[in-house]
Amino acid sequence: MLNSRPRLWKTAAVVFVLLLAVSLCMAGGKKEEPAPESKPAPAPEKKAEKVEKAEKAMIGGGDLVYGSWQSPETLDAQVSGLQATMAMATQIHDPLLRQQQGSTKIYPGLAESYEVTGDATEYTFYLRKDVTFHDGTPFNAEAVKFSLDRIVNPETRSIVARGALGPFDACEVVDEYTVKVKFKEPFAGFLNMCCTAYVPILSPAAVKKWGDQYQFHVTGTGPFMLKEYVPDDHLTLVRFEDYNWGPEWDHPGPAYVDSLTYKIIPEDLTRVSTLKTGETNIIDNVRSHDLPDLEKDPDVKLAITPVAGAPWIMLLNYQLFPTSEKAVRVAVEYAIDRETLCNLLYKGTNEPHESPIEKITLGYDPEIDEIYSYDPAMSKKILDDAGWKVGSDGIRAKGGKRLTLTWVIWPGGAMDEPASVVQDQLRQVGIEIEIQSLDVGTAFGLWNSGERHIAMPFYVWADPMFMQSWYGCDFIGSSNWGHVCNEELEALLAKCEISPDPKIRAAALKEVQRWLMEEGVTVPLFGKSLALALDANIEGIEYEITGLPLFFETHFMK
Amino acid sequence: MGKYIVKRLVLAIPTLLGVIVGAFLIIHLVPGDPVDIMLFNANPTPEQVTELRHQLGLDKPLHAQFGTYLWGLMRGRFGESLQTHRPVSDEIGEKLVPTLQLTFCGMGIAIIFGLAMGVIAAMRPNSWVDNLAMGAANVAVAMPAFWLGILLILLFALKLGWLPATGQGGGERLILPALSIGIGYSAIIARLVRSNLIQVLDRDYILTARSKGLMERIVVFRHALKNALIPVITMIGLQFGNMMGAAVVIETLFARIGIGRLLVEAILQRDYPLIQGTIFVFGVIYIASNLIIDLLYSLVDPRIRYS
Numbered sequence: 001m002l003n004s005r006p007r008l009w010k011t012a013a014v015v016f017v018l019l020l021a022v023s024l025c026m027a028g029g030k031k032e033e034p035a036p037e038s039k040p041a042p043a044p045e046k047k048a049e050k051v052e053k054a055e056k057a058m059i060g061g062g063d064l065v066y067g068s069w070q071s072p073e074t075l076d077a078q079v080s081g082l083q084a085t086m087a088m089a090t091q092i093h094d095p096l097l098r099q100q101q102g103s104t105k106i107y108p109g110l111a112e113s114y115e116v117t118g119d120a121t122e123y124t125f126y127l128r129k130d131v132t133f134h135d136g137t138p139f140n141a142e143a144v145k146f147s148l149d150r151i152v153n154p155e156t157r158s159i160v161a162r163g164a165l166g167p168f169d170a171c172e173v174v175d176e177y178t179v180k181v182k183f184k185e186p187f188a189g190f191l192n193m194c195c196t197a198y199v200p201i202l203s204p205a206a207v208k209k210w211g212d213q214y215q216f217h218v219t220g221t222g223p224f225m226l227k228e229y230v231p232d233d234h235l236t237l238v239r240f241e242d243y244n245w246g247p248e249w250d251h252p253g254p255a256y257v258d259s260l261t262y263k264i265i266p267e268d269l270t271r272v273s274t275l276k277t278g279e280t281n282i283i284d285n286v287r288s289h290d291l292p293d294l295e296k297d298p299d300v301k302l303a304i305t306p307v308a309g310a311p312w313i314m315l316l317n318y319q320l321f322p323t324s325e326k327a328v329r330v331a332v333e334y335a336i337d338r339e340t341l342c343n344l345l346y347k348g349t350n351e352p353h354e355s356p357i358e359k360i361t362l363g364y365d366p367e368i369d370e371i372y373s374y375d376p377a378m379s380k381k382i383l384d385d386a387g388w389k390v391g392s393d394g395i396r397a398k399g400g401k402r403l404t405l406t407w408v409i410w411p412g413g414a415m416d417e418p419a420s421v422v423q424d425q426l427r428q429v430g431i432e433i434e435i436q437s438l439d440v441g442t443a444f445g446l447w448n449s450g451e452r453h454i455a456m457p458f459y460v461w462a463d464p465m466f467m468q469s470w471y472g473c474d475f476i477g478s479s480n481w482g483h484v485c486n487e488e489l490e491a492l493l494a495k496c497e498i499s500p501d502p503k504i505r506a507a508a509l510k511e512v513q514r515w516l517m518e519e520g521v522t523v524p525l526f527g528k529s530l531a532l533a534l535d536a537n538i539e540g541i542e543y544e545i546t547g548l549p550l551f552f553e554t555h556f557m558k
Numbered sequence: 559m560g561k562y563i564v565k566r567l568v569l570a571i572p573t574l575l576g577v578i579v580g581a582f583l584i585i586h587l588v589p590g591d592p593v594d595i596m597l598f599n600a601n602p603t604p605e606q607v608t609e610l611r612h613q614l615g616l617d618k619p620l621h622a623q624f625g626t627y628l629w630g631l632m633r634g635r636f637g638e639s640l641q642t643h644r645p646v647s648d649e650i651g652e653k654l655v656p657t658l659q660l661t662f663c664g665m666g667i668a669i670i671f672g673l674a675m676g677v678i679a680a681m682r683p684n685s686w687v688d689n690l691a692m693g694a695a696n697v698a699v700a701m702p703a704f705w706l707g708i709l710l711i712l713l714f715a716l717k718l719g720w721l722p723a724t725g726q727g728g729g730e731r732l733i734l735p736a737l738s739i740g741i742g743y744s745a746i747i748a749r750l751v752r753s754n755l756i757q758v759l760d761r762d763y764i765l766t767a768r769s770k771g772l773m774e775r776i777v778v779f780r781h782a783l784k785n786a787l788i789p790v791i792t793m794i795g796l797q798f799g800n801m802m803g804a805a806v807v808i809e810t811l812f813a814r815i816g817i818g819r820l821l822v823e824a825i826l827q828r829d830y831p832l833i834q835g836t837i838f839v840f841g842v843i844y845i846a847s848n849l850i851i852d853l854l855y856s857l858v859d860p861r862i863r864y865s
Contacts, residue, residue, distance in 0.1 A: 477604065
């Protein structure tokens with residue numbers, strides 16, 4: 001065309017001007033907040049005065065709005081497989097017993113006391129007599145039996161709660177407030193599970209009344225009761241006024257806040273925005289790249305809490321060459337610089353970790369952390385000694401086979417970042433990693449089939465019983481993603497569940513961990529933490545042993 | 559006309575059957591097992607896995623599962639979601655309306671802005687108005703809806719505080735999501751309207767209308783625009799289905815419930831009944847919107863008559 005050239009320039013100029021205009025609108029810094037007045041440092045005071053002062057500074061009531069990244073698939077905590085449901089269920093249901101993070105001491109919950117036989121096959125609970133459900137029906141041994149039976153009933157299709165009951169045999173009502181739980185095999189982990197929302201006690205009347213609509217009328221004994229549930233959108237809980245059986249270290253009576261609403265906001269940026277616009281006052285799953293911005297905001301504070309269970313960990317396929325070679329696995333252990341990984345990706349949230357069990361979980365032992373250290377020279381030596389010669393492109397080979405490991409991940413699992421960093425670190429010692437990012441269903445199928453070398457799970461669980469299913473021969477194809485099966489290990493694993501005494505279990509778990517680390521079967525990377533961002537005037541959030549937040553003691557400050 | 563509609567509806571049945579069979583086969587043959595995915599957090603024993611698979615009817619052979627599904631469909635039952643155990647019809651019913659709301663609103667914005675920009679540009683071709691409009695259209699087409707959505711949140715929700723960043727329903731909560739979807743499509747419509755209208759305005763009968771002394775406004779709107787719109791209507795009809803699919807990203811960003819998001823999550827979890835039900839509904843919508851567009855032609859162009 002005759003006039004195409006000047007036309008092109010004109011269009012380009014217009015586009016440029018528009019882009020400039022758009023970017024100018026976006027830039028220009030944030031709204032300036034007025035600087036907070038500096039408060040004088042408090043003088044030392046006696047505890048009673050402090051508590052009285054705290055209560056005076058509190059605003060009673062108020063509405064908490066929590067922005068949750070994950071949507072529950074069902075509110076029925078006995079059926080669900082998702083953490084989001086447990087986070088909500090733990091406000092609606094009370095546990096039979098209570099624990100505080102970092103301690104193995106067991107406190108009363110719905111049960112005033114308990115007994116367990118020496119071989120951990122029989123537990124007896126002596127229940128409180130003053131508890132009622134949200135629907136007014138009484139809490140008693142029948143309700144406990146009903147709840148446990150419902151979990152193991154195949155028609156309930158329970159996912160996570162079923163695992164919490166392990167080799168359950170039967171539940172027996174001894175008298176109105178005494179109940180006995182029997183197991184087919186020693187099951188020492190049951191005590192820890194009773195301290196979580198994973199064994200929820202439901203109102204039998206409510207379950208019978210609502211049938212398959214029960215998840216919209218979930219009824220427990222907890223400090224908050226369900227008012228409204230719109231799937232994938234929000235969940236509203238209100239204070240249970242008759243509540244008077246909270247933890248002994250908290251205040252008596254019902255919860256402080258009037259209501260607790262969970263809003264489902266899957267997108268990170270949107271969730272953080274809602275905290276700033278006031279649509280929420282607490283959000284979870286805060287990413288480390290959001291931290292600097294949130295730290296600067298005087299109206300926001302952060303709560304980073306450790307989580308129990310297994311850390312983020314690489315499981316190396318015990319049966320597939322070349323990870324079937326011990327030298328290769330041990331070389332991987334020495335080649336990973338966890339400090340750099342965490343500084344790069346998780347500054348302020350996750351910490352490096354070097355044993356198969358999280359720090360606040362029973363069985364964690366700092367001696368296991370000492371087994372390896374970051375030592376690439378050692379890694380290279382081990383590989384050299386095993387006959388893996390460095391090739392022209394820096395990657396080792398032996399007998400014509402390249403030292404290439406396949407690693408299957410899925411998008412949305414936040415796995416791509418640590419995988420890339422590890423890939424780079426392993427390349428330095430001559431190991432090539434091929435990362436395959438597939439959709440979760442396909443990827444997970446490959447983890448189970450054992451056709452790839454590396455799987456990277458983590459696990460939130462109150463008790464180290466998961467070690468059985470991660471490393472036991474029976475679980476290859478379901479949760480033993482490292483496909484490890486070894487007689488010596490099986491014998492060591494068996495010792496972990498035979499006694500309820502935490503000291504005996506911890507000693508047995510130490511042996512298991514030592515075996516796993518020395519064999520290089522598991523390569524722990526970093527610990528998981530729960531990262532919450534909340535309005536600065538909210539106080540009193542406590543945490544279950546798993547790291548899930550509890551809002552019974554939570555209140556607004558003036 | 560009536561006979562035509564009946565004929566189209568009858569033809570829709572084998573199409574929908576094809577959609578059902580296709581969806582069923584593809585999702586069952588793709589690797590990935592819904593039971594494994596469900597039990598990811600559960601550390602199940604192999605017995606628990608087998609038990610759950612049996613409870614959900616997933617251990618039966620494929621043709622038996624399809625037979626059961628088809629039999630249910632004929633009685634109007636779409637089955638239960640494997641994840642939530644709720645009837646698929648409930649899940650879809652709750653989520654279809656918000657997506658339709660978002661899509662219609664987005665399409666409305668796209669049509670209004672697109673027509674306006676296209677007509678203005680076509681009436682003054684190669685002027686600064688035309689260049690500005692088409693430049694803006696180029697930028698809008700190049701912007702991913704998701705990115706635009708983030709910018710809108712940053713500007714209108716965070717910086718200015720005029721509109722909320724999330725939420726269901728209409729009114730102020732629908733504005734930002736609808737804009738995010740609508741702006742990109744408005745650009746496509748604008749460009750098409752402009753080029754078609756310029757061509758039509760070049761025709762002899764337009765010259766006749768002008769030489770008759772008619773006002774330019776009447777020439778454009780009463781005589782030219784209708785003829786320019788036929789390809790545009792086709793495109794709007796095709797884009798409607800696409801827009802419903804694109805809504806999934808916007809629904810996730812703005813935390814709105816919707817059928818796009820439902821489908822994506824169902825696929826990731828291999829929730830077979832939910833996937834099949836949702837694809838079936840998408841199929842019905844595609845067929846219906848195509849039929850409506852075809853019927854609209856005969857309104858716009860009297861030469862087109864269906865027997």
